[in-house]
Amino acid sequence: FVQFDARRHGTGTQHLRPLLRAVQVRREVQFAHRKHWDDAPTTRRVWPLGLKEWASRWYLLALNQPGGAFRSFGLGRMRDLSETGAAFPLQSFDAATYFRDCFGVTRPDDGTEPVDLELAFTWAQGRYVEDQPLHPSQITLQRSFEDDEISVRLRIYWTHEVLMALLAYGNEVAVLAPAAVQAEVAAAHRTAAG
Known part of the structure; x- marks a missing residue:
């Protein structure tokens, strides 16, 4: 079946x-x-x-x-x-x-370079992300059951598609770097909260 x-x-x-x-x-x-x-x-x-x-x-x-x-x-x-x-x-x-550094089908055509996006997932969500990586460039940086965290790094273009994917994880992911992406994700969460 x-x-x-x-x-x-x-x-x-x-x-x-x-x-x-x-x-x-x-x-x-x-x-x-x-x-x-x-x-x-x-x-x-x-x-x-x-x-x-x-x-x-x-x-x-x-x-x-x-x-x-x-x-x-x-x-x-x-x-x-x-x-x-x-x-x-x-x-x-x-x-x-x-498409090597793309997430989806969008690649900026304004000369923007890919970013090294560092994310910290809760332990449980991080295990899902390890099982099905977000992007082929994904590497695991740290696994800490005690801290309830698995952190990863991806090299990708920062696009609206990436933002939407991260927002879907809610409070089970935190952006560690870069700071500009961290600020944009935080602003999107504040807007969503009303």
């Missing part, structure tokens, strides 16, 4: 096959895309480079046209997907390298 997670997976999976084909044969695609914070969709024309799954949702990794800026697009927010018929040249894109 096997039971899978009953939470609904992200929408947009009907786009997987046509997008995978467009990646394989290097064909430009266009679609209407809606950001979560903006109800008005915009028409996008992109060179599809690959597909990435994160947190039960699928994303298209692509070069925006014109201009060639790298972007990721949630498949669940796409409508009216079609190939334009235009071919594009082979691109040298290494997703593993690009």
Whole structure:
């Protein structure tokens, strides 16, 4: 007997096959895309480079046209997907390298560098985090049953996705470093408390 997670997976999976084909044969695609914070969709024309799954949702990794800026697009927010018929040249894109220091699909494009994020979890929560690391860079710094603490370090870009993940742990995690992240998490908890 096997039971899978009953939470609904992200929408947009009907786009997987046509997008995978467009990646394989290097064909430009266009679609209407809606950001979560903006109800008005915009028409996008992109060179599809690959597909990435994160947190039960699928994303298209692509070069925006014109201009060639790298972007990721949630498949669940796409409508009216079609190939334009235009071919594009082979691109040298290494997703593993690009996303190495990312948590999810967001990588800042403003020159921001990754941070060494140090976290202290309660003993019980820390054991879960050791069993399923938050990120491949995660290392355990200290394990102290007496102090009810397991501390870890990750090297990642500080993004809204990381903030949301930490807030989900509530009072079972404390940010040890860097100080700017510590202050931002504390402010978010104060705001949530009203």
